[in-house]
Amino acid sequence: MRIYGDYHTHTYFSDGKRSVGENLKAASEKGLNAVAISDHGFNNPSAFSLTRKKAAEQARIIAEERLKYGEMRVLHAVEADIIGTDGEIDMNEDDFASFDFVLFGFHRFARPARAADFFKMYVPAYFSGIFKPSESVIKRNTRAFCKAIEKYPVSVVAHINDMVVTDAGEVARAAADNGVYMEINIKHLGVMRRVIDKALATDVKFLANTDAHTPAEVGDFSALEDFVKEYPELLPRISNAFPDEIKFRKR
Template structure:
């Protein structure tokens, strides 16, 4: 197999398994160090040892490259495939196959680990028709949220990037904070230019229920909002510890989502599993649409959609109520 494919697959599997970014960075770095070379140039660099001395190549990644050039599946990759390869779960596989895209992902423009092009190429390889670049908004400084000026620069990069694809499209978007006032944390002018807006609450998650409900309702009623992101903000596992879900009048919030044509996100990250099952059922009964999203911060995490599809399947959500099963034209018309 190609050395570049081996490094990419190893990074993907580690990222999907939520391994330490420091571990995955080694393989992404090695990939970046050799991806501009032809297979013949890589083979020559292995033969004379010059590639081993190249910046970004370490002992483990050198062994992977060397074994791949020799025509073998690298031992490191074979072990990963055995332990964590294949779908994350087989549950909901039929629904997962109907998903055409993902509306929530992050790049190094905010707190993701790679560039937009790497996210896009991975999404295309997974069979996506589209992926939304939804980096954070300015108030989330800890996540390097995008100012209006930086978001406008990202829009220019997306336009150039899309020129390199035939059937795949990277959509413009944002995960915009719903501020304490209920306003969205970005200028209306730039929000008007985006394909998809995911609105989420990231701060003051223990605000009393009445105040949180008022805040969320204002965000949902904004004409710019398309998707309500990870609505409870809870964390149920993982390296960041756990965090209880925020409290709000769920019936009022989901009624507003249904009334204002805002989809409720089913966040596929295993540490979030947000909303909880009982709230998904309530949203389904309220007539809401849903968006199954990965909230990926690394390319491999795009594969976490398997988990969201499994939850949606288990709770009996019809495929047509899930906007990420829709073709691109229908999705964009609905967002507009």
């Protein structure tokens, strides 16, 4: 198994440990043909996430670093947050132009869109490890994810069903219909195992990512080896298991 690009890595612009340059160097040394810097989005506490100002500074650094790597594709992404039951994510219309593509997922410290969303989406998420969310909560979460996919030019659903439980088959269907990738996040394979059959039953395309927070983790897909053996039909549907350039959706 070879994965050619890593489209989800963090730096010290959010909660990653090292610099943009160090992540890119690691990606190049691992022989990747593409890598994305994708720090946490705007509604997280600013000490651990991008602000719009930090994103602009990061864009300048990436533009400069990119020149060192002729062959390797270097992308500037953001890991945005779903923050509301109406599918809101923490991106303004104008923000999308600042990034090559956008991943989105649930993160428990991101400020919710409304107080009601805290109770309807965040609280059940906090307890989802202990209490299975009710059918109505799952339905509401599913609708939120599908709406986000339909409403925004997002490109990747990050670590589906991490804390916020959805009907992942339905989310995968919405993703497939809109040209959005479903992430196989190697840090969340346990959750993925619970929903992979449902996702595979749709036409969704997958993108395998490390969610690296250190340069050593960038491009290290060894944890995925056993997983793809368990699901033989999966590997042919992981788009970055092929050397072709990944095409992200544009508005």
